[in-house]
Amino acid sequence: MKILTTVKKVVDVELNIHVKDGAIVEDGLQYVINAWDENAVEAAVQLKEKNNAETTLVSLGGGDNADIIRKCYAMGIDEGIHVDDPALAKADSSVYANVLKKVVEKGGYDLVITGKQAQDTDSGQTGIMLAEALGYPCVSNVVSIDVLDDTHIKVSRLGDSGTEIIELALPGVITVSDSINEPRLPAMRGIMMAKKKKIDSMDLAGLGISGAEAGCDALKSEVVEFMASKTRKAGRKFEGDAAKITAEVVGLLATEAKVF
């Protein structure tokens, strides 16, 4: 089985992010692998270990992605593709899906595993749109994968009324939740070997798709401005005798906050 995982380089959400004049202040930002994509990589590596899958990752855009791709190599991914191009500067999920479609067509993968969403966009669209573009079946928010045979997997997804059990015919696309696994910490040996591995880098022309075909010239939507989010102010903090402060807070909930 040939598996492709998609990996995006995103801003580290644990750090402070500031907005000025409608844009995000670049200064002080750090970039990391999208958390949900680490789950996708872990899922692929587990399938490699259990079912002899071949694993490839692809990352689109983001400039120098070598550190991220090498981290995935160290986790056990066999090959890495990096597609970057100035035309991708304002790409949205639908553009990325079009480019990924070309990657899948060229590589002939049986299963594509994406993260359920990217931490910078919080969109949750790319994997599903990729499946639509390819005409592949798709299950999103997946929390477990079982290989049934060469052309079928059984997955479970968290839905609105419970855990949905679905049989997916390959080739197909799944998007994974962080509940699916705990991404491994790469071992030293893996890290050393990852340093020597090559990364297959190309631009859109190298991949065989033009910016126009990818939809870069006709974005369906574009961010016109970033704004600071409404932050809640820290309220009052009560310390001391538990009985006393608890009674006081309950009183305030009733008289001040008027929630009861």
Place this chain on the structure above:
Amino acid sequence: MAKVLVIADIKQGVLKGSTLELLSKARAMGAETAVVAIGNNISSLAADLAKAGSDTQYIADDAGLDLFSAGPYASCVVDAAKQSNADMIWFGFSEGGKAVAPRVAAQLGAACATEITDVTLTGSGIEIVRPAIANKVMQRVKVNTKQLVAVVRAGAFQAVEGNTGKENVVKLAIPSADLKAVIKEIVSDATGEIDLADADIVVSVGRGAKDQAGVNLVKELANDLKAGFGSSRAMVDGGFMAHNKQVGQTGKIVAPTLYMAMGISGAIQHLAGMNGSKVILAVNKDPEAPIFNVADYGIVGDLFEVVPILREELKKIRK
């Protein structure tokens, strides 16, 4: 006049609050409103859907649509979108909506936006506002296509009573089952519990509760208040709480009148799911816990000591 198609949110045959919220917003914008309802034995909801403010009800009612399946559900929505000629197609916040919206957008060639908190019609088209980067920033997004498919963030729009539309049912053709993604079964969540999305009060438990005994203690508080009982991811990962109880970016987004965080540190992924709550009360023994940065009322203390007192005090005032 703009035309809005709202996807009815139905769970176990009952219409959820988000449908009324979305229809209320559409009417407040002066839009023509239609709704699409998909499921099994749901035709009887047409009157309720009219009462909630829709003027046309597209209904796909079939035994084959009993279990949620993104492919056929998307086909129904696309069909209704084409028949209604809708400019905007709005889903309420749900796992189903998140799975179906990008498919519908792809099939219609429309723009897609998830987690929107506002939408406006400008002279030249549609603009939306949504959070990004784990709620750390907001984005204003211009839609370049004629149509927009959107998933509305929980709590973004207010329900208005007394809308009343008119009953005008259009039956949709029933799409065939997705043979490449076959839904085998749904292992349902425990029923009879209060749905987090509907609860006016949510009490959530975190790793501070340690074990099942701690979880049970906090659950009693939730029971007293007839509140929804939620969880941080730590207690779900620990096997103490069901997946569908998780509040946060991966779990449910809630915006109740009162959110009570018991032994939860306040990681940004958790905050992203509850910081739209009207009032937040936190109990945590660490005075530096980040949850206190968003809590209106913070009790620094051991939840094993505080929760029983809290229950007693609440009983006094709620009598």
